[in-house]
Amino acid sequence: MNSKGNIWKNDKGFIWMLAITVLTLITSQLTEGVISHSNLIARFGFFLFTLIAIRSSALSVTGKSIGYGIASSLLLIAIAMIRAKIPYLILLYTIAATGYMIFIIVLVVNQIFAAGSITVNKIGGGIAVYILLGHLWASIYVTIFIIDPTAFQYGGELIQPGDALKHLSYLSFVTLTTIGYGDITAVSSVARPLVMMEGLLGQLFPAIFIAKLVSLQLEHAKK
Secondary structure, three states: OOOOOOOOHHHHHHHHHHHHHHHHHHHHOOOOOOOOOOHHHHHHHHHHHHHHHHHOOOOOHHHHHHHHHHHHHHHHHHHHHHHOOOHHHHHHHHHHHHHHHHHHHHHHHHHHOOOOOOOHHHHHHHHHHHHHHHHHHHHHHHHHHHHOOOOEEEOOEEOOHHHHHHHHHHHHHHHHOOOOOOOEEEOOOOHHHHHHHHHHHHHHHHHHHHHHHHHHHHHHHHO
């Protein structure tokens, strides 16, 4: 891959990813509703994240073009949701964004574990992936909420649509970090196993990721 003009030079792309995921996390707690003008900021942040990941990946030219096309389509759907508050459109976006987020996470992790020494920037990329996992599960929870508004409760009461994104993003990150305050709970038979899976992931991912980084660094040191 030509390094000229490459945003990934010296792994700096990882730091951009980390900044975007943190800003998106903060934005999710400052917005209201499943759809609103302000929520577009979070979705635009995901769009920028995907552009950096795809631009810096080892995908072929065709693969990158497809990746850019999917990211652009998701952003257009997000913009359309501002004007047309159609439940099926929201559901389409959340399902598509969830699947695409999984692909991007795999893409970034592969880039982090590519040959070479472990840098501070790569560690920052790992943190970005960890935060993106929280966004991924939040997207899954929002999808469940759209299908079944009774799936989650806040303080013993049903979550209102206007607070769905804010509360479910909060639930995702307190579960991922295994804090588990218990103010927001999953009550449906579909949501509860997913919350448990996220709690397990929150413990396993850092341990496995750090072990892999140490292993790669030891291999690099021997060369």
